[in-house]
Amino acid sequence: MTATENITFNVISADLKKVSADALVIGIGKGTDGPVILDSPLSASAVNSLKASLTALGVTGAADELVRLPGLPDTGAKVLVLAGVGKLSGTEITEESLRRATGSAIRQLAGLAHVVLALPTTAVTQVSAIAEGAALGGYQYASLHTNPNGRKAPVQKVTIYSALAKDPALAAALLRASVVARAVNATRTLVNEPPSRLYPATFADAAKDLAKGLPVKVTVMDEKRLLKDGYGGIMGVGQGSSRPPRLVKVEYKADKAVADLALVGKGITFDSGGISIKPGAGMITMKCDMAGAAAVLNTVLAVAGLGLPVNVTAWLCIAENMPSGTAIRPSDVLTMFGGKTVEVLNTDAEGRLVMADGLVAASAEQPDVIIDVATLTGAQVMALGHRTAGVMGDDGVVAALKAAADRSGELIWPMPLPEELRPSLDSPVADMANIGERMGGMMTAAVFLQEFIGKDDDGETIPWAHLDIAGPAFNEGSPYGYTPKQGTGMAVRTLVAYVEDVVARSR
Ligand code: BES
Ligand code: MN
Ligand code: ZN
Numbered sequence: 001m002t003a004t005e006n007i008t009f010n011v012i013s014a015d016l017k018k019v020s021a022d023a024l025v026i027g028i029g030k031g032t033d034g035p036v037i038l039d040s041p042l043s044a045s046a047v048n049s050l051k052a053s054l055t056a057l058g059v060t061g062a063a064d065e066l067v068r069l070p071g072l073p074d075t076g077a078k079v080l081v082l083a084g085v086g087k088l089s090g091t092e093i094t095e096e097s098l099r100r101a102t103g104s105a106i107r108q109l110a111g112l113a114h115v116v117l118a119l120p121t122t123a124v125t126q127v128s129a130i131a132e133g134a135a136l137g138g139y140q141y142a143s144l145h146t147n148p149n150g151r152k153a154p155v156q157k158v159t160i161y162s163a164l165a166k167d168p169a170l171a172a173a174l175l176r177a178s179v180v181a182r183a184v185n186a187t188r189t190l191v192n193e194p195p196s197r198l199y200p201a202t203f204a205d206a207a208k209d210l211a212k213g214l215p216v217k218v219t220v221m222d223e224k225r226l227l228k229d230g231y232g233g234i235m236g237v238g239q240g241s242s243r244p245p246r247l248v249k250v251e252y253k254a255d256k257a258v259a260d261l262a263l264v265g266k267g268i269t270f271d272s273g274g275i276s277i278k279p280g281a282g283m284i285t286m287k288c289d290m291a292g293a294a295a296v297l298n299t300v301l302a303v304a305g306l307g308l309p310v311n312v313t314a315w316l317c318i319a320e321n322m323p324s325g326t327a328i329r330p331s332d333v334l335t336m337f338g339g340k341t342v343e344v345l346n347t348d349a350e351g352r353l354v355m356a357d358g359l360v361a362a363s364a365e366q367p368d369v370i371i372d373v374a375t376l377t378g379a380q381v382m383a384l385g386h387r388t389a390g391v392m393g394d395d396g397v398v399a400a401l402k403a404a405a406d407r408s409g410e411l412i413w414p415m416p417l418p419e420e421l422r423p424s425l426d427s428p429v430a431d432m433a434n435i436g437e438r439m440g441g442m443m444t445a446a447v448f449l450q451e452f453i454g455k456d457d458d459g460e461t462i463p464w465a466h467l468d469i470a471g472p473a474f475n476e477g478s479p480y481g482y483t484p485k486q487g488t489g490m491a492v493r494t495l496v497a498y499v500e501d502v503v504a505r506s507r
Contacts, residue, residue: 007138009131009158009174013165016041016075021159022112023068024077025105027119028054029088030061036088039120041161043074062086063100064480066108077116081105085119093120095129096409102130103137103482110140111152118161127162128173129409134158135181136482136489141192176306180496183302184489186210190294191474191487195270195287199243200318203269203290207248207297207316214252214304221247229337233357236334237350238319240274240327245319247358250297252304257311258506261499262367263300264358266351266374267293267318274321274347275329282378288487289351291473292373293318299495310499315362317354321347333430337361340451341430349434351376352445356452363454363462369397370453370464371498373491379441381471383415389472389490390415392446393465401465401494404501408493412467421447442468467491 012019027038035054037047059067065084071077085093085101102117109115117134121127138154145151164170190198190206198206204220211218223244226235231247238245248267268289272278278286293316300314328334332344334353338360342353351374362370380390388411391398398414405412421444424436432451436444446466453464472490479485 007135007154007156007158009134009160009178011127011160011162011165011170011174013161013163016077016116016118016161018076019116019159020076021114021116022077023079023081023109024071024075024116024118025081025083025102027085027093027101028059028061028065028082029085029093031088035059035061038085038093040118042072046072046074060084063097064104066105081109095126098126099129099133099136099409100481102133104480106134106137106155106158107479107482107484110138110154112155114157114159115155116159116161121162121164124164124167124169124173127160127164127170128177130160131158131174132177132181133482135178136184139185139188139484141189141484141486179302179305180493183298183305183496184492186301187291187294187298187489187492188484188487191288191291193287195320198287198290199269199320200238200246200267201243203267203293203316203318204246204248207250210297210301211250214301216300216304217251219249219251221249230335231337231357232335233337233342233353233355234317234319236328236332236344237268237274237321237353240324241320241322243320246316247361248297248316248318250300250314250316252300252312254307254309254311256309258309259369259502260311260367261313261502262362262365262370263296263312263314263495264355264362264370264372265293265296265314265316266290266355266376267316268351268354269318269320271321271348271350272323274350275323275327276347277323278348285474285476288474289375290318291375291469291487291490292467295373295469295489295491295495298492302492302496303499306496308499308503310502312499313362313365313367315358317358319350319354321350336452338452340432343427343430343433345433346435349445352434352448355449359449359452360454363452366456367462370462371397371401371467371495372449372464373467373469373495375470375473376468377442377445377470379445380468383440383442384413384471386471386475386477387411388413390442390468391465392417392443392468394463397463397465400501401467401498404497405494408497410490410494411472412494415443417446417450418443
């Protein structure tokens, strides 16, 4: 269960003639008056002749555009590649457009062994964005095809050309890029695994495997323990499946921690809908319903790998939602961890049931902040589409997550938590029903989760935010930028950046 990720990096500022490679990639921006050749180590005469032929070549500089030309005599590369970086906003090229352009190029150049990337860099963070984009774009799921012939091997070696090659801050920045990319790619692989291979017990095993060698403690609670301790949400959702549920606690304790962070992730290894079964088409992508748990797991591993001074505990709420003679029925009542009762009116609204248990368990340890991540609602996809996640919760946490997402290049957007939605979740027989107002259903689900956030010692509700990643966790369409088909690894980069910001603010 390992992603193909034996990509290696080095950064040079040497004469390009001396670097023999399969391809040299330069950037083309989409300027207001047509394509613009971005700064590169090519000679002025080479750039001039290239400029004269750009339009005839059909080059526009659009994102994901890739044009291959014979290598130039003043470089040691067999092929010159023109990679589109998209619209130029002023003269500065953003880190995210560098990440996407290099990710797209490395993805499309699969089959070549050694690629030199020569995009403009004036800051170390831009060099690391290029490295991150390349590591993300080079991702391939080690698929189950029996005939791998049609498949091109991912690029193995990437050389980044930059005048900052000798910058003392570079090594740490590149290490960060590779730790973060590894975490994102591992999240993708967990999501891509078919549910016949990745079910609650094997997901828990994978968490243990991935944590090996890191200062991270993984505790697996099996169905006997969950039953005994009263995890009625996770047990209820899992009771229709022949594969019993798990709650996995993943802990990283830092030296001199400046904060305690709890993460809770939805880990439905397959969501059939249960007795409220989904129509066939709606079920096709439902192996992705554990993407939140995979993201929070890999966030802890990345934070530990980087040695950041924040304690982070992830709670993976793992179950398979299946219909059967033992499954929960619409109108059954579950007693969640901590004692609240919930009437299940729709067994397909199962995410909020497993998350409720996880949020109560996380609250009991009184962390400074709780952030949960879940592929929670189809309404999220309706509201914000396939690429933008919704974020709801306390203003401070929401704002901090938005800022972290902006820096990391992930798209998230704040949505409200209207109080008036709460009565729609009232039940005549239990504390709450698991479904309420359908319109704005992403917010209804978040209002349900909010009820399970505990209080701190002073009686104040623990600061909390909820990320609904139903759309962006899984790419059903074609690959773009550094984003492959299927699992995307959504939320890992935002969460790591959030932790870094917590550290920076404490200094
Ligand atoms: N896992 C789904 C949400 C989902 C939909 C994730 C599409 C990714 C893509 C969730 O468990 C679900 O089925 N939600 C229901 C809730 C409804 C019954 C209130 C939904 O959104 O239809
Ligand atoms: Mn569901
Ligand atoms: Zn679900």
